[in-house]
Structures are given as C-alpha cells and as structure tokens.
Amino acid sequence: MFLARVTGSVVCTQKVASMTGHKLLIVEPYRLDEKTRAKLTSTGRTFIAVDTLGAGEGELVLVCQGSSARLTPETKTLPIDAVVIGLVDSVHVDAKEVKAST
Template sequence: MFLARVTGSVVSTQKVPTMTGHKLLIVEPYRLDEKKRDRLVTTGRTFITCDTLGAGEGDLVLVCQGSSARLTPETKTLPIDAVITGIIDSVHVEKKAVYDRSDD
C-alpha cells in the first residue's frame, strides 16, 4: 500500500462490461521526505486507480496495488491493478504530524 494524491480522472466510454460504473482516478504517490522526515513529497510518478470510496481531486488516499487490489468485495471481479482503499485524515511519523486533512 502507498499514499497518493488524487490529481485527476479518466473517462472511458469503451471498456469491458465489468468496469462499467466504476470511477477511475489518476493518483500521484507520495513518500516521506528522506532528509527532514517532517513532510510528504511526491515521487513524480502517476497511476490510474479504481475508486470505491468517492475520493475526489486533491484528496490524499491510501492505494492498494497488485493482486491485493482485487481482494475487496467491490473489486473481486474487476480487471484492476490499483484501488483506493482509504481517504487519509492524518499521517504521523515519529510522533509528528506530517499531514492533516484539515490543513488542506
């Protein structure tokens, strides 16, 4: 699993029938700043995820990737590689808050 920020969405009118009605979001993974360890910084990569929670642009989310993405009741029959499994409220590292949703 990894943390990511939702940066956009994907619209696809032509897709396999099992994907009909599922929202696809573009996410950019984040990691802990290696030097200061007091903030999250982007990795510069992007992924397309299936959203099962109603996340929106700008949200920090928890993403599950690989075959584990198909282990939820909502995704067990979907041909996906990444799913949003949580919307993050806060992140604490070494007793310090490095992210708080209320600050966004």
C-alpha cells in the same frame, strides 16, 4: 499499500463490461521526505486506480496495488491492479503530524 494524492480522473466511453460504473482516478504516490521526515513529497509518478470510496481531486488516499487490489468485495471480479481503499485524515511520523507538499 502507499499514500497518494488524487490529481484527476479518467473517462472511458468504451471499456470492458465489468468496469462499467466504476470511477477511475489519477493518483500520484507520495513518500516521506528522506532528509527531514517532516513532510510527504511526490514521487513524480502517476497511476490509475479504481475508486471504491468516492475520493475527490486533491484528497490524500491510501492505494492498494497488485493482485491485492482485487481482494475487496467491490473489486474481486474486476481486471484492475490499483484501488483506493482509504481516505487519509492525517499522517503521523515520529509522534509528529506530517503534511503532503502540494
């Protein structure tokens, strides 16, 4: 699992039937700043993830990737490898809240 910021969405007019009705989000993974450990910074990569929770652009989310992405009731029959499984309210490291840089 990893933390990511939702940066956009993908619209597909043609896709496999099992994916009909599933929202696709562009997510950008974040990591803890190695030097300060006081903020989350972007990894500079992006992924497409299925949204099972109604996440919106700009939100910090928890993403599950790989075969584990198909272990939720909503995704068990989908041909996916990344899914949003949590909406993040806060992140605490070393007893301090850290923020994601924008």
